[in-house]
Amino acid sequence: xxxxxxxxxxxxxxxxxxxxxxxxxxxxxxxxxxxxxxxxxxxxxxxxxxxxxxxxxxxxxxxxxxxxxxxxxxxxxxxxxxxxxxxxxxxxxxxxxxxxxxxxxxxxxxxxxxxxxxxxxxxxxxxxxxxxxxxxxxxxxxxxxxxxxxxxxxxxxxxxxxxxxxxxxxxxxxxxxxxxxxxxxxxxxxxxxxxxxxxxxxxxxxxxxxxxxxxxxxxxxxxxxxxxxxxxxxxxxxxxxxxxxxxxxxxxxxxxxxxxxxxxxxxxxxxxxxxxxxxxxxxxxxxxxxxxxxxxxxxxxxxxxxxxxxxxxxxxxxxxxxxxxxxxxxxxxxxxxxxxxxxxxxxxxxxxxxxxxxxxxx
DNA sequence: TCTGGGGTCCTAGGACCC
DNA sequence: TCTGGGGTCCTAGGACCC
Numbered sequence: 001x002x003x004x005x006x007x008x009x010x011x012x013x014x015x016x017x018x019x020x021x022x023x024x025x026x027x028x029x030x031x032x033x034x035x036x037x038x039x040x041x042x043x044x045x046x047x048x049x050x051x052x053x054x055x056x057x058x059x060x061x062x063x064x065x066x067x068x069x070x071x072x073x074x075x076x077x078x079x080x081x082x083x084x085x086x087x088x089x090x091x092x093x094x095x096x097x098x099x100x101x102x103x104x105x106x107x108x109x110x111x112x113x114x115x116x117x118x119x120x121x122x123x124x125x126x127x128x129x130x131x132x133x134x135x136x137x138x139x140x141x142x143x144x145x146x147x148x149x150x151x152x153x154x155x156x157x158x159x160x161x162x163x164x165x166x167x168x169x170x171x172x173x174x175x176x177x178x179x180x181x182x183x184x185x186x187x188x189x190x191x192x193x194x195x196x197x198x199x200x201x202x203x204x205x206x207x208x209x210x211x212x213x214x215x216x217x218x219x220x221x222x223x224x225x226x227x228x229x230x231x232x233x234x235x236x237x238x239x240x241x242x243x244x245x246x247x248x249x250x251x252x253x254x255x256x257x258x259x260x261x262x263x264x265x266x267x268x269x270x271x272x273x274x275x276x277x278x279x280x281x282x283x284x285x286x287x288x289x290x291x292x293x294x295x296x297x298x299x300x301x302x303x304x305x306x307x308x309x310x311x312x313x314x315x316x317x318x319x320x321x322x323x324x325x326x327x328x329x330x331x332x333x334x335x336x337x338x339x340x341x342x343x344x345x346x347x348x349x350x351x352x353x354x355x356x357x358x359x360x361x362x
Numbered sequence: 363t364c365t366g367g368g369g370t371c372c373t374a375g376g377a378c379c380c
Numbered sequence: 381t382c383t384g385g386g387g388t389c390c391t392a393g394g395a396c397c398c
Contacts, residue, residue, distance in 0.1 A: 102397080
């Protein structure tokens with residue numbers, strides 16, 4: 001079997017770049033896309049703002065202190081989605097197999113193309129020509145290598161790496177530089193005396209099984225060796241959908257919480273109904289003021305998007321959890337979403353739903 | 363200075379069935 | 381009369397990603 005050739009396309013500071021199209025006078029200045037509420041976090045920071053220590057997920061209040069001269073812009077996701085669709089359309093014109101990962105990145109399977117690297121160059125060029133937006137492209141034999149290559153090339157990068165080159169390049173880097181190894185895992189590895197990618201790559205699987213489990217442990221070792229056969233999946237169907245909200249200030253008591261939960265249920269069920277989907281598991285999520293997060297779920301016999309049913313179960317779950325501290329976040333989720341097409345076939349079809357395709361996970 | 367919203371997957375334990 | 385083993389479904393928590 002042919003070695004694969006995968007490209008990872010990652011838009012540079014995507015939301016900021018979209019904002020700069022509207023406000024070109026801000027180019028070259030620190031720009032921060034963040035909500036305005038007291039508990040907002042940064043969605044994207046321009047490279048100028050990053051020099052001040054402002055990154056995605058930085059609390060907006062901290063960002064303002066670190067970079068008072070930055071221009072703060074409210075996120076406008078409707079526009080980002082539209083621009084993202086423009087970008088993805090360009091990718092799909094060039095490459096058949098595209099897996100979209102969120103609004104600002106995608107994997108391309110270039111394996112069967114005659115000139116994969118030339119094709120990737122053409123894609124990068126076309127994205128800039130057609131949308132005015134800049135992306136970084138990484139190319140490798142797997143999604144993992146392509147991803148670290150696009151990261152390493154940023155901004156405006158184009159980097160081709162073999163697995164061996166990736167191993168050499170990141171040998172002395174901390175394991176946390178590998179996607180899939182987050183802060184918790186990195187800290188745990190560090191406590192085990194594993195502080196570099198090379199050290200993790202050389203660690204025997206059986207030393208990783210005890211602390212991380214029989215699947216996760218060996219998987220971490222494989223990541224560090226840049227072994228990855230995860231396929232590019234052009235079609236992914238969502239398994240769950242949720243709505244959640246963090247309150248500007250904590251809420252106390254069921255009387256205050258239930259209306260908020262009901263509103264979330266209404267919003268979620270409207271979206272499910274509009275896309276013709278139903279799910280069997282209804283769950284709630286509660287984050288208390290100590291930041292502990294709790295979930296409760298119930299699975300029912302038949303899938304639903306009926307707002308009365310979802311509200312009823314969500315409120316029951318909330319009442320039985322009965323939070324004993326102020327609540328900062330409340331959420332509702334419907335999971336076990338059934339395949340729409342199969343559903344219509346099974347029940348003989350509801351005409352207005354039959355033509356609908358499951359929406360992509362964007 | 364406290365820490366969004368929307369997802370995925372893994373782990374572990376219990377129920378239940380054969 | 382001292383205690384199988386596998387498989388599936390479900391719940392809750394947690395880590396991680398964009």
